[in-house]
Amino acid sequence: MIKREAEGRLLRLWREFPVVLVSGARQVGKTTLVDMLSDRLRLGQRISFDHSGSRQRANEDPELFIEGARLPAFLDEAQKSPAVFDAIKQQVDRHRRPGRFLLSGSANFLLLKRVSESLAGRASRLFLRGLSLRERMSRVGDAPHLLECLKARTARRALDQCHATADRVHLSPRDLSQHLLEGRFPELVARRRSEAFRLAWLEAYVDAFVEKDLPDFGEIRHREEFRRVWRLVAASAAQLRDLASFGQALGVSYHTVDRYLGLLEQGCHLFRLEPYYVNIGKRLTKTPKIFSEDTGLALMLAGIRGLEQLEASDRRGAWLENFAIAEMKTLTELFDPSIQLWFWRTLAGAEVDLLVERGARLLPIEIKWSSRPTRSECKGLETLLSDLKPRAPFGIVACGTREPFLVTDRIVAVPLPWLLI
Numbered sequence: 001m002i003k004r005e006a007e008g009r010l011l012r013l014w015r016e017f018p019v020v021l022v023s024g025a026r027q028v029g030k031t032t033l034v035d036m037l038s039d040r041l042r043l044g045q046r047i048s049f050d051h052s053g054s055r056q057r058a059n060e061d062p063e064l065f066i067e068g069a070r071l072p073a074f075l076d077e078a079q080k081s082p083a084v085f086d087a088i089k090q091q092v093d094r095h096r097r098p099g100r101f102l103l104s105g106s107a108n109f110l111l112l113k114r115v116s117e118s119l120a121g122r123a124s125r126l127f128l129r130g131l132s133l134r135e136r137m138s139r140v141g142d143a144p145h146l147l148e149c150l151k152a153r154t155a156r157r158a159l160d161q162c163h164a165t166a167d168r169v170h171l172s173p174r175d176l177s178q179h180l181l182e183g184r185f186p187e188l189v190a191r192r193r194s195e196a197f198r199l200a201w202l203e204a205y206v207d208a209f210v211e212k213d214l215p216d217f218g219e220i221r222h223r224e225e226f227r228r229v230w231r232l233v234a235a236s237a238a239q240l241r242d243l244a245s246f247g248q249a250l251g252v253s254y255h256t257v258d259r260y261l262g263l264l265e266q267g268c269h270l271f272r273l274e275p276y277y278v279n280i281g282k283r284l285t286k287t288p289k290i291f292s293e294d295t296g297l298a299l300m301l302a303g304i305r306g307l308e309q310l311e312a313s314d315r316r317g318a319w320l321e322n323f324a325i326a327e328m329k330t331l332t333e334l335f336d337p338s339i340q341l342w343f344w345r346t347l348a349g350a351e352v353d354l355l356v357e358r359g360a361r362l363l364p365i366e367i368k369w370s371s372r373p374t375r376s377e378c379k380g381l382e383t384l385l386s387d388l389k390p391r392a393p394f395g396i397v398a399c400g401t402r403e404p405f406l407v408t409d410r411i412v413a414v415p416l417p418w419l420l421i
Contacts, residue, residue, distance in 0.1 A: 001032075001036065001190075002131060002135055002136070002138075002186065002189075002190055003135065003138075003140045004029065004033055004036070004128075004135060004140070005132060005134060005135055005140050005330075005334050006033060006126060006128055006334060007033065007036065007037060009126055009334055010022065010033065010037060010126055011037065011040060011041075013124045013126060014041060014098065014099045014102070015098055015099065016098050016124070017098055017099075017122070017123060017124040018092040018096055018097060018098055018099070018100045018101065018122055018123070019088060019092060019100065019101045019102075019103065019119055019122050019123035019124075020101075020102050020103070020123065020124055020125075020126065021078075021103050021104075021105075021115070021119075021123050021124070021125045021126070022034070022102065022103070022104040022105075022125075022126045022128055023104070023105055023106075023107060023108055023125065023126070023127055023128070023268065024106070024127060024128035024129060024268050025106060025129075025130075025267065025268035025269055025293060025294070026106040026205070026208065026209065026213065027185050027186070027187060027205065028128055028129060028130045028184070028185065028186070028268075029128065029130070029131075029186045030076075030104040030105075030106075030128050031076060031104065032186070033128060034074055034102065034104065041072065041074075041099075041102065042072060042099075043072050043073065043074045043102065044069075044070035044071050044072055044073060045069055045070040045071075045073045045074070046073075046074045046076065047069065047073065047074070047075050047076065048076040048077060049075065049076065049077045049078060049079075049080040049081045050076065050077045050080070054081070055080055055081050058081040058083060058084050059081060059083050062081075062083040062084045062086065062087040063087045063090065065084065065087065066084060066087040066088055066090075066091050067087075067091070071100050071101070072099050072100055072101070072102065073100070073101055073102070074102045074103075074104070075101065075102070075103045075104070076104050076105075077104065077105050077106065078103040078104065078105045079105040079106070079107040079115075079216050080105075080216055082115070085115055085118040085119060086118050088101050088103075088118070088119065089118045089119060089122065092119075092122050093122075096122075103123075106213055106267065106268065107213075107216065107217065107266055107267060107268065108127070108265060108266050108267075108268050127268075127333060129184060129293060129326070129329075129330050130183065130184025130185050130186065130189070130293070130294055131184045131185075131186055131189050131190070132184070132327055132330050132331070132420075133179065133327055133417065133420045133421060134331075134420070134421055136179075136189060137169075137421065139169075139421050142421070144331050144335055144421070145161070145162070145165070145418055145419055145420075145421055146328060146331055146332070146356070146419055146420070147331075147335060147336065148161055149161065149363060149396065149419070150339075150356065150358050150361060150363055152394070153393055153394075154393060154394055155394035155395075155406060155408075155409060155410050155411060155412040156406070156409075156412075158394065158396065158412045158414070159404050159405070159406060159412045159414075162404035162412070162414045162415075162418060163403075163404055165418070166402075166403065166404055166414070166415055166418050169415065169417050169418045169421045170402060170415070170417065171417040173369065173371075173400050174307070174311075176320075176400075176416070176417065177307055177310055177311055178307065179323070180295045180296070180299065180310065180319055180320065180323050181295075181296055181299060181304075181306070181307060181310055182198070182296050183202075183294040183295055183296020183297055183299075184293075184294050184295075184296065184326075185201075185205075185294065185296065185297075187201065188201060188202075188296065195305075195306060198296070199300060199305060202296065202297055202300045203300070205297065206227070206230075206297075206301070209267060209269075210223055210226065210227065211223075213267055214226070214263060214267070217263050217266045217267065218259075218263065220263075225250075225252060225256070225260075226260050226263075228250055229246065229250060229252070229256075229257055229260040229261070230260070230264060230269075230301060231301045231302065231303075232246055232249060232250060233246065233261065233264070233270065233290060233292075234292055234297070234298040234299075234301035234302045235298075235301070235302035235303075235315070236290065237290075237291060237292055237295070237298055237302075237315070237318045237319055237321070237322040238289055238290075238291060238318040238319075238321040238322050238325070238353075239289060239290065239318070240285070240287045240288070240289055240290075241261070241272065241287055241288050241289060241290045242287065243257045243258050243261075261290070268293060269292065269293055269294070269297070270290055270291065270292060270293065271290075271291055271293060271326075271329065272288040272289065272290055272291075273288060273289045273290075273291060273325065273341060273342065273343050273354075274288045274342055274343075275287065275288065275289075275342060275343055275344065275345060276342035276343065276344045276355045276357075278388075284344070284345065284346055284347065285345040285346070285347060289343055291322050291325055291326060292322055292326075293326060294326075295319055295322055295323045295326070298319075298322070299319065302315075304319075316369065317367075317368070317369060320367055320368075320369055320416075321353050321367045324353075324354075324367045324398060324416060324419075324420060325341070325353070325354055325367070327420045328341065328354065328356070328365075328419075328420065329341060331420070332356070336358065338358065338359075339356060339357065339358045340356075340357045340358075341354060341355070341356060341357075342354070342355040342357065343355060344364065344380075344384055346383070350379065350380045350383040350384070351380045352364045352365070352366060352380045352381055352384050352395070353365060353366050353367045354366075354367070355384075355392075360391055361391060362388055362391045362392040363392065363395070363396065364381055364384050364385065364388075364392055364395040364396070365395070365396045365397075365398055365419075366378060366380065366381055366395070366396070366397045366398070366399075367398050367399070367416065368397060368398070368399040368400070369399065369400050370399050370400055371399065371400040371401050371402070372401065372413075373397045373399050373401075373407060373413055374407070375407055375408055375411075377397075378395070378397060378407055378408070378411050381395040381397070381411055382408070382410075382411070385410055385411075393410070394410045394411065394412065395410065395411045395412075396411070396412055396413075396414055396419065397411060397412070397413040397414070398414055398415075398416040398419045398420075399413055399414075399415070399416055400415075400416065401413050401414070401415055402415060403415075404418075
């Protein structure tokens with residue numbers, strides 16, 4: 001069984017908070033994670049709201065249901081019985097000690113109003129994504145190279161850091177393409193299924209989300225319309241969240257697209273990256289970008305079924321950007337939740353894929369397939385470094401190179417897999 005990076009964080013939260021919420025898309029390993037840690041969590045009872053009997057009893061008398069639970073209790077798929085949240089609040093307020101209720105669900109609890117209102121100040125949240133590159137390569141426990149780069153003050157220092165360890169991490173461009181295509185679902189990654197099985201599994205996954213999970217978030221009358229929006233958004237990886245353009249392309253209203261994207265965010269299939277905005281005398285984009293949590297699922301929805309299609313696609317760079325930013329989002333949330341991720345883009349066209357902010361420090365990152373990016377390909381980085389100095393002393397091009405090198409005295413090129421490990 002693959003060791004998960006989130007194990008340590010879950011145990012720490014369990015020791016500190018009365019309620020811990022483990023959220024994430026279906027089939028990313030939430031229940032498996034709890035099972036792996038069951039002895040250390042010392043759970044008294046496990047209740048699954050996937051079972052209609054449990055939902056019925058909880059909905060009929062939530063206070064009595066929670067009073068009768070043997071604590072500590074694990075409530076699986078808790079979003080299916082929202083009535084229990086107020087009852088948990090009352091129970092916690094009477095006996096406020098850590099490690100009482102562990103809730104999991106295939107929903108982003110922070111986007112569910114009833115949860116955020118009932119458990120504010122009483123609960124902490126762990127967002128679990130699919131298997132990361134670190135987990136797949138058995139590098140759990142090592143200090144992430146991204147965080148080490150944040151400590152460097154110059155491009156030369158980052159170059160030296162990479163030189164010292166880059167030979168331990170190498171993926172060919174084809175290997176990396178395979179990771180994008182496989183995605184992050186443990187069922188597909190750990191067992192190395194055939195391509196036919198993978199596609200059938202993903203199609204069944206979409207059906208299950210639309211038919212079983214969506215009713216937990218809101219009524220959808222036109223499910224095929226929802227699927228069409230999902231396919232379009234999946235094909236628009238790393239693009240601006242342009243509701244009007246999406247709606248025009250599909251013949252649906254701006255408000256309908258907005259609602260459907262909100263449901264996909266609640267279901268943990270999309271996330272936003274907000275633009276970095278500071279008053280520096282430039283007109284900057286204020287519209288967020290959208291990304292898929294799992295590139296394998298997004299590629300299937302977009303009609304990319306195999307490596308040859310992916311490698312021939314003119315959207316290949318956007319898929320790589322999506323993959324890399326999802327990986328770095330996983331890293332920063334687990335190792336330092338104070339880190340914020342942005343993108344940077346001026347209305348004049350200068351753009352940087354990712355801007356990592358920790359305290360007063362900014363680290364801009366460009367993501368490319370190229371094995372030898374040139375200075376002319378890094379104009380966005382140079383503009384940002386000029387505009388945001390001294391907070392951004394240097395920038396990184398995470399790319400297909402095997403050996404790190406300096407592009408300029410303030411821009412270092414490093415292997416993308418190294419930065420994600």
